[in-house]
Amino acid sequence: MKHIISVLVENKFGTLNRVANMFSARGFNLASISIGETEDPEFSRMTIVTNGDDHIISQVVKQLNRLVDTIKVTDLTRQPHVERELLLMTMKLSKTQQHEIFELINVFKGKVVDIKQKSITIEVIGSPDKINTTIDIFKPYGIKELARSGAVAIHRGE
């Protein structure tokens, strides 16, 4: 089962490496990892997407907690949370399909961030599922390059 885990860590050199290294050393799955500074520059928040049964996930959480640079680990999977991913994608642009592409961008609430004679770059924000669907739908139009941020997630407020 897919789990989304939020980890508050010390904003220090090597912390990302410690976490990623722990996943590979212990043979845990690491689907995505994203990290950024929080409102307090002493801390960073990591969002980790991983897969595993309850036994493995409980070990993942414990091993994350065991790292000295880890402040707090929260498995958001079964708690109310918001999860978002950013997709940047460059596609071929042809006169014949231009119209359809723009319609689809609207459907996915995407934005055009760059446009050239023969290509268009768009951004789409949504849950990883929505991002997967977006990629599937746009594939037939000719994707030249894409980049995904990996999921970021946060608790829903009270």
Added chain:
Amino acid sequence: MPSSSQTLNGSEIFFECLRRENVEYIFGYPGGSLLKVYETLYDVKDIQHILVRHEQGATHMAEGYARATGKPGIVLVTSGPGATNTVTGIANAYMDSSPMVVFTGQVPSTLIGNDAFQEADIVGITRSITKHNFLVKDVKELAITIRKAFFLATNGRPGPVLIDMPKDVLNASCDFHWPDTVEIRGFKPTVKCHINQVEKAAYKIAKAKRPLLYVGGGVISSNASEELRAFAIKQNIPVTMTLQGLGAFPGNHPLSMGMLGMHGTYWSNQAVNNCDVLIAVGARFDDRVTGKIETFAPQAYKIHNDIDPTNVDKNIKVELPIVGDAKHFLAALLEAMPKKVENLEPWLSEIQTWREKCPLTYTNEEGKLKTEFVIDEVSKQTAGNAVVVTDVGQHQMWTSQYYTFTNPRSIITSGGLGTMGFGLPAAIGAAFGVKDRPVVLFCGDGGFMMNIQELVTAVHYKIPIKIFLINNSFLGMVRQWQELFHKEKYSFTDLGDSNPDFVKVAEAFGCKALIAENTDTAQQAIKKALAYNEGPVLVDFRVEKKDMVFPMVPAGGSISDMLLARLNPKTMV
């Protein structure tokens, strides 16, 4: 000691910090990045620096010292190869949870990342084998980093911590300030057990008909032997120990079951197989203990106390996890059970039956020398009072079987990592820490060669260790597996043609050496060696080449697959 307002350079700060951490010994080797430290060291009188002959030796010595005393072992090595040579020793200490602080020199900060001379990314390399590690980038951070490193190494589950110190940091100066307290936000080990959990455990144990204590190195490192003894004896519950747990409970007490697991006693493994409540304390259900997970203690309600939450439910799913220090757990459990568990006699007599059915025995043959005899004899002659260090292999397992450990901190052995070459330096380190008991090393001829350079260290510092070389001219344990499971293809395990004359080698190093080829000469040699205290002494025991360690549960097997002897290798029990 300098007041906190004094300006010191990095290497002076380094020694000031070690003084405040009450360091007695540094096991080290100089080099380019550490020249400033060794310049300062020249005038340091209150901390003794032990010059090793290879950095791996320094790490094992530090671990031997740490395991014998409970204090952290200190290693000081230079950058690059000096640092990478410590990797095996650090990994060993990590696997066996030994407190250690390793200081590595590093190239100047400005050169880091430039493939400078003697540069290695030791912080990156050791990330997965240290409890934590640090690169100090500013001399102002040095004191607090050292304070944190000692705190991390010795609190919670002990382990190795590494501090990488660039050359310019050691040369730079700042006001010295030693922090009174240390606070690490992400490190808050649970020491006290949850009392409700302890009461639940007490309730289950009180109702048990066939309870069994399974204790490991955690009992030793938390100094909980007294509490264990009090609890087990009061409740009349038998105690089986892991390799690292030997000595936690006196081996000569009727409730002692000896070791369990792959080469554990028959009765221990039968007891695990049949117990109804298993109380695991400071042990981690290692694969050498459990064999096949599905058939391990199948009838038991399992209680697991460990200070490291990651150990709980890692290998074996337990019914009652209790995170906390073993000493606290056992004391709380003793208190929670004012009444004795009733009617355990049938269980104890069942264990006695197993004990009589397959005892640990060996038969001396005329003109031949068996390792079991040597270890048994050393056990008798030292009255179980020695600090026993081993290397890795057959002799290590025989030591667990035939040496009667009566005190904690009496066996120092590489359990988790299984590092050949550990024994000799670890024995030297142990001897620096313990002066009032003999330090005895059992070492195979294979492992002895792996850190033989440290014999010079032992000779130079006149360390009176007794090196009992169990010389069968084979990599015996590998040979045993080749015979049992690999079609008797003795691939590269026969050292007979290539081993040196160990007596001559020892003498060339300046070490007293004896030879023993039969039981009589062995007995006398042991006596002589134990009486000799001017420096190290080596006895070359020419033991049987092809003996095997039994009983044995094949890797991944169940207790029912236990092999009891060579002649009937498929005896199902």
